Amino acid sequence: MTITRMTATVALALATIGAASDPARAQAEYPRQPIRLVVPAPAGGGTDHMARVIGNAIAANTRWTVVVENKPGASGIIGMEAAAKAKPDGYTIGIGQTATVAINPELFRTLPYDVLHDFVPIATLAEQPVVLVVRADASYSDLADLVKAHQAKHLTLASAGAGTVGQLVGEMLGTVVGAKFVTVPYRGTAPALQDVVGGITDAMFATPPGALPLLQGGRLRALAVTSAQRLPLLPDVPTLAELGYPGIEVSEWKVLMAPRGTPAAVIERLHREVQVALAQDEVIERVVADGNLPLTGSTAAAEAFVRKELARWSGIVREAGLSKTN
Numbered sequence: 001m002t003i004t005r006m007t008a009t010v011a012l013a014l015a016t017i018g019a020a021s022d023p024a025r026a027q028a029e030y031p032r033q034p035i036r037l038v039v040p041a042p043a044g045g046g047t048d049h050m051a052r053v054i055g056n057a058i059a060a061n062t063r064w065t066v067v068v069e070n071k072p073g074a075s076g077i078i079g080m081e082a083a084a085k086a087k088p089d090g091y092t093i094g095i096g097q098t099a100t101v102a103i104n105p106e107l108f109r110t111l112p113y114d115v116l117h118d119f120v121p122i123a124t125l126a127e128q129p130v131v132l133v134v135r136a137d138a139s140y141s142d143l144a145d146l147v148k149a150h151q152a153k154h155l156t157l158a159s160a161g162a163g164t165v166g167q168l169v170g171e172m173l174g175t176v177v178g179a180k181f182v183t184v185p186y187r188g189t190a191p192a193l194q195d196v197v198g199g200i201t202d203a204m205f206a207t208p209p210g211a212l213p214l215l216q217g218g219r220l221r222a223l224a225v226t227s228a229q230r231l232p233l234l235p236d237v238p239t240l241a242e243l244g245y246p247g248i249e250v251s252e253w254k255v256l257m258a259p260r261g262t263p264a265a266v267i268e269r270l271h272r273e274v275q276v277a278l279a280q281d282e283v284i285e286r287v288v289a290d291g292n293l294p295l296t297g298s299t300a301a302a303e304a305f306v307r308k309e310l311a312r313w314s315g316i317v318r319e320a321g322l323s324k325t326n
Contacts, residue, residue, distance in 0.1 A: 030090055030265075030266050030269060031064055031090065031091065033065075033091055034064075034065035034066070034067050034091070035064060035065065035066050035067070035090070035091055035092075035093065036067050036069055036086075036091060036092045036093070037051055037055050037066055037067065037068050037069065037093055037094070037095065038069050038071055038079050038082050038083040038086075038092065038093070038094040038095070039051045039068055039069065039070045039071065039072075039079060039094075039095055040071055040072065040076035040077070040078065040079025040080045040082075040083070040094065040095075040096075040100050041070065041072050041076060041079065041097075041160075041188060041189075042070055042072040042187060042188035042189075042190065043070050044188065044189065044190040044209075044210060045160060045188055045189035045190065045207060045209065045210050046097075046128065046189065046207035046208070046209045046210065046252060046254075046290065046291075046292075047095055047097050047254060048068075048070060049209045049290050050095065050125055050126060050254045050287075050290070050292070051068050051095045051254075052068055053283065053286045053287060053290070054095075054125060054256070054274060054277055054278075054283075055067075055068050057277035057280065057282075057283045058273045058274070058277055061273065061276060061277060061280075062273060072187055072188055073187060075099065075100070075104060075107075075108075075161045075162045075163050075164070075185075076097075076099055076100035076104065076161065077100075077104065077108075077111065077112065077113075079094065079100075080094065080096065080100050080104075080113050081112040081113050082094075083113075083119075083257065083258075083259065084112070084113035084114075084118040084119060084259055085112075085113075085118075085259070086259050087259070088258065088259040088260065088261035088262040088263075089262065089263075089266075090258065090262050090263065090266035090267075090270070092258075092259065093122065093256060093257065093258045093270065094119075094256075094257050094258075095125070095254055095255070095256055095257070096115075096119070096254070096255050096256075096257050097252055097253060097254050097255070098164075098165050098250075098251070098252045098253055098309065098313065099161070099163050099164045099165060099252075101115050101255065101257075101306060101309070101310065102115075102306070102309045102310045102312070102313035102314070103163045103164070103165070103168065103313050103316075103317060104163055105310065105314065106313065106314040106317040106318065106323050107162070107163040107317050107322055107323070108163075115306065115310060116306075116307070116310070117260065118259065118260055119257040119258065119259065119260055120257065120258055120259075120260045120262060120267060120299075120303070121255050121256070121257050121299065121302035121303045121305075121306050122255075122256040122257060122258055122267055122270045122271050122274065122299065122302065123255070123256050123270070123271045123274040123275065123296075123297070123299065123302050124253065124254070124255050124256075124295040124296070124297055124301070124302045124305055125253075125254040125255060125256060125274070125278070125294070125295060126253065126254055126287050126292035126293060126294050126295055127251040127252065127253035127254070127292065127293055127295055128207060128208055128227075128251055128252055128253075128290070128291045128292045128293070129208075129225045129226040129227035129231060129250070129251050129252075129291070130165055130166050130169055130205040130206060130207055130225070130226050130250070130251075130252060131205065131206055131207075131208060131211050131215075131222050131224070131225050131226075131231070131234065131237065131291075132146075132203060132204070132205050132222065132223045132224045132225070132226075132240075133193070133196060133203065133204055133205075133206055133211050133214075133215065133220045133221065133222050133223070134146065134196065134202065134203045134220065134221055134223060135196055135197060135199055135202075135219075135220065135221070136218055136219055136220055136221050138202070138203075138221065140223075141221075142223060143223045143224050143238075143240075143243050144243070146203065146223060147177050150174075150177065150179050150181065151177060151178065151179045154179055154180065154181065154182050155181055155182070155202040155203060156181065156182045156183075156184050156201040156202045156203075157170040157181035157182065157183050157184065157201065157202065157203055157204060157205070158184050158186060158192040158193070158195055158196055158201040158203070158204040159183055159184065159185050159186065159192060159204065159205070160185075160186060160188055160189040160192050160206070160207075160210075161185050161186065161187065161188070162185040163317075163322070164185075165205070165207075165250060165251075165252045166204060166205035166206060166207075167183050167185065167205075168250070168313075168316055168317065168320060168322075169205045169226055169248060169250055170183060170205055171183075171320035171321075171322065172247075172248050172250075172316070172320065173240075173245065173248060175319075175320070176245055176247070176248070181203075184201050189206055189207060189209075189210035189211075190210060192204055192206070193206055193210055193211060193214060193220070196220065197214060197219050197220060203223075205226070207252055207291070208231065208233060208234075208290060208291025208292075209290045209291065212233065212290075212291065215234070222234055222237045223237070224237065224238055224239065224240050224243055225237050225238075225239055225240070226239070226240055226248060226249060226250050226251065227239060227249065227251065228241070228249055231291055232288070233288075233289070233291050250316075253295065253309070255302060255305070255306060256270070256274060258270070267299060268299065271298075271299050271302075275296060278294045278296055279296075
C-alpha cells in the first residue's frame, strides 16, 4: 500500500467514488457531538490552512460540526500533547506535520507524546515545499548573492519554530555552503515572516500559504523552492537543485491523526470522509492554491508513511548536529 501524490486528473477521477456500504454500528452512530480538530500551530500558517480546508470540507459533506482549535507553542508540543492525551473516542483528533511528527522525536530529549504509540494516523493530507524568501528590497537578488553575503557575514534565518522544516533546510544549506545561519525561531510562520519583511531577520524558508500574500504584494522576494520541480504557483522561482544544491529536496507534509485506542470503525469513517473531500474539485483547488499536492492512500499506507518519514528526518536532525539538544 502506498501514498499517492495526486495529479489534478487523478484527483478528479476519484471524485466519482461512491459511499461505502452500510457502516458498522459504531460508524452509524458517529458522531453524536462536535469533533475537535487540534492544530498545534497558530492561525495563518500552512498547518492551520490545511486543517480548515479539510475540516470545512468534511463538515459541508456530512453536516457534522468540526471545530478547529489552535494550540500553538513549544514547537507544536502543546497541541500534539493535547491531541495524544484526549479521550480516544473520535471527538478529538489532531493534525500533525513534518516537524511535530517526524522531527521533534529526534530533536527533543523528552516529549510528552510518542508518535508511534500515542497516535494512529487517519490519513495523509498533502505536502508542499518550503520557499526561500527575503525582503523585496534586499541587496541580494538571487541565491548566489545571498550565499556570498552569508559566507562573508553569517545571516539570520527566521523559522516558524525550533525544529521546523524551514530551520532544518537552513541547517542543510548552511552545511553545504560552509557557513551556519544564525537561526531565529518564532511562534509560527506569520510573525517570522513579518520580521523578514521588517528587515529584522535576513531570510526564511517559509511554507507557501504564509509567504504567497507577501510575495504577491511585493513585500518579499522568492529565491528558491525545495521541491523536485518548480512550484506551479511560482513558476519563475528555481529549485535548489537547479541552483546547484541537488541534495536538498524536502517538503512539509500534513497528516490527520487520532489518539491510539480510537475505535477502528471511527478511524475508517474519518478516513473515508477525508478521501471524499480530497477528491472534490473545490477542495483540490484550495489545496493546490496553498502550494500543496494532495496525498491520498489507505490508513495502513498513512502509518507506513509516518514511520518512513520519522526515520528519514531523524537522520537529517542528527546530521545537522541538533539531535537531543533540547
